[in-house]
Amino acid sequence: MVVFEKPHALTDAPFHYCPGCTHGIVHRLVAEVIDELGIEGRTIGIAPVGCSVMAYNYFNCDMIEAAHGRAPAVATGVKRADPENHIVFTYQGDGDLASIGMAETVHSAARNENITVIFINNAIYGMTGGQMAPTSLPGQITQTSPYGRDVNHCGYPVKVCEMLSELDGPEYLERVTVNSVKNIKNAKKAILKAFKNQVEGKGFSLVEVLSTCPTNWGMTPADALKWVDEKMIPYYPLGVYKDRSAAKEVEA
């Protein structure tokens, strides 16, 4: 009897991610959802620039590597090439989505582009070795904020779900995390919904996943999971920030 196996939507390539990094968990959740919905053959994933730049090696569906921050624009093109059949997701980090690609993020949300966005928020630039991200917390020490993020000098973190929730466009925005079994289960539900929305033609669905970067945070994996609870969640509260279809049901 098989009790545990790799989702079909994941390739056999070993992940290059650091020990304790939560990218692996999120990749697996995305792959499980693709399997469960039976959409692998018509799914096209867009990898970002950042730690998950090589995500194209890990998913069995067709994959595209985009320029830094441009994944939602590329996804728009792929989706519009065959809106009936293509299921398109982007997988982006905080630098990619909330800094260099902010315009693409906001406008694809405003258009209610029928795509799924998986947004990994780990409050740091991982790939380049731990610089301040648009989501680094006030006071957070990074390579480019060595004395702690000074909000008087470089401003405040960007709260993506809160910001996008002010737009009329997007269908669904939820913030989750993967630092415990319970939270992983919730994250899976959100990712499933974000893909299902697209299959049902509902529109732009973004799941922000508070993630860890033990390497660049300078912590053990276990401490990093705790840091999510203690520091990140208070600043970035979990929850549903927009669910237009659910809101309509309530109104009806």
Added chain:
Amino acid sequence: MADKVLMKGNEAIAEAAIIAGCRHYFGYPITPQTEIAAYMAKRMPKIGGCFLQAESEIAAINMVYGVASAGLRVMTSSSSPGISLKGEGLSYLAGSDLPSLVVNVQRGGPGLGGIQPSQSDYFQATRAGGHGDFRMIVLAPASVQEMAELTVKGFELADKYRMTSMLLADGTMGQMMEPVELASLKVNAAPEKPWATNGTKMQRAHNITNSLSLVPEELEQLNFARYERYAEIEANETMYEEYLMDDADICIAAFGIAARVSRNAVDEARRQGIKVGMIRPITLWPFPTAPFKAAADHVKSFISVELSMGQMIEDVKLASECRVPVTLCNRAGGMIPTPEQVLDAIVKANNGGER
């Protein structure tokens, strides 16, 4: 004879693209090419196509990247400052070997510059569309009819060689109206694209559209392979037009609107008994080196007529191996040389540099 209609150059590009099977257009408004977007906005919804106004030139070129990845004919258009913004995307399209058509209806620069016609993006188009080692096929129309024909050709070459074709026009070509005949345009259907990332349908291994290659030995090989393809293009796809070159003592080099102006000057000079001809490059890359090299055997000098501070002149010097003098006859910043100015340059050249 098929019917001719009066069209603006910009509109001819748009309609020719539709005839070529392009059903996806992404753009951002900028003078003097916005008629292309307006035309597409009107036409695309009626033929099951997609017109989408992007939030920026950067987004537009990346939407192009997405559709091209999925294996369909796709285009964007802009004017000089907007093309600079597209530079990143042009490099990624090259690195991922994706076909697309990009139109640049040039205006005077640098910076925000002006909105009047220019040819000052020649270097950008033929040398450095973006970072890294790559080329684009650069097509330079000199009439509204050619705007249409080279649009179709641009899609075909892009598909054949898996790269970007750039239609390099200017504000005059975009705005001027001429009779154009579209019914006779011949279109080759797009080839099969087994590399496209359009869903595996669970029937093949996954395709990856990608320009990242971290192993230098491998990246070098990719560059070598790309340049072998470029050499094939140089050998097979170079286009130019010669005018009265057989007995010419002086050779004008000019493309686009500059060639239209120069032709009048050549005719007038011939009436005055001066043996002058013209070579008009139609592909700016690959540059038609052979005719210039051949002309250098019998002409006294070349005159490069340009709407820039002198950019193509470098290719004329390279092609003619500097065996005879090459002079510049130019206007810049949105100004256009007059036939009289070009005629003066011809007379001067005929007198061995003296007026």
